[in-house]
Amino acid sequence: MPRRTCGYGANLIGGRAEQQDAYACLSSKNGKNHLLVVADGMGGHQDGTKASETVIAVARDLWRHHKEAPTDPHGFLETLCQDAHAQIRSLWTDEKAGPMSTIAALVVTPAGAWWAHVGDTRLYALRNGRPVFRTDDHTPLTSLVLSGSLTDEERKTHPDQNKLLRALGSTAVPKVTHGKIAMTPDTGFLLCTDGFWSAIDDRELPALFESADPQLACQTYAELATKRGGEHADNVTVALFTKRHATASTFRTYWPIVLAILISLTLLSTLVFR
Secondary structure, rough: OOOOOEEEEEEOOOOOOOOOEEEEEEOOOOOEEEEEEEEEEOOOOOOHHHHHHHHHHHHHHHHHHHHOOOOOOOHHHHHHHHHHHHHHOOOOOOOOOOOEEEEEEEEEEOEEEEOOOOOOEEEEEEOOOOOEOOOOOOHHHHHHHHHHOOHHHHHHOOOOOOOOOOOOOOOOOOOOEEEEEEOOOOOEHHHHHHHEEEEEOOHHHHHHHHHHHHHHHHHHHHHHHHHHHHHHHOOOOEEEEEOOOHHHHHHHHHHHHHHHHHHHHHHHHHOOOO
């Protein structure tokens, strides 16, 4: 039986030599619990790729270990970040430099939505398609933006944009930022790497959520971000959580069965009442 998913995503390599982004959209068999993770690796010679893939591998293992139903989502996300950090550290072969990764992760259960992040991979919360919350990047530029000394647009082209204060795999144990958001029928989430948010304006996000095909919308927006990035565009990754299309998607999956049952009932009633 197909899983009822509410997670959609896409990632493109852009103008880079390798894909150092990775993501996962996982749903429980009963369709009640969901885990979305986006990671942006850093490091040359494929080290960044290994780092982001390690984050996703740890996420998948933990999801299975908790039987797709974490009873303590906050603790689950903290463990995910710290376990991924430890495993990335084990990849270091040089004491001074090694692979690292950012992370944005989201757990949604019937009780609510919990998120965690490290670095500049973002999570947006939207209600009725409108952004109502955005994580603050762990970068030196964030304080300048919050104080009004730098605008969001200026940050996107600032020479220090890619500098991070926190990352998984760094020499210091990362301090994870956590949050929880109450779920309503129109609540959705967007997780994305800096290759996406540096090219897509916040004001463009409602159209992504309003799309009749969320998977196609993720692909289209990722392609748009890559196009805007030009010849040297960064890797681009986006993951979307929305329940708006879950019912319709489920109906599309099972409509042949429903139609067959209706035809059978019609034929049966015809025979009975002849």
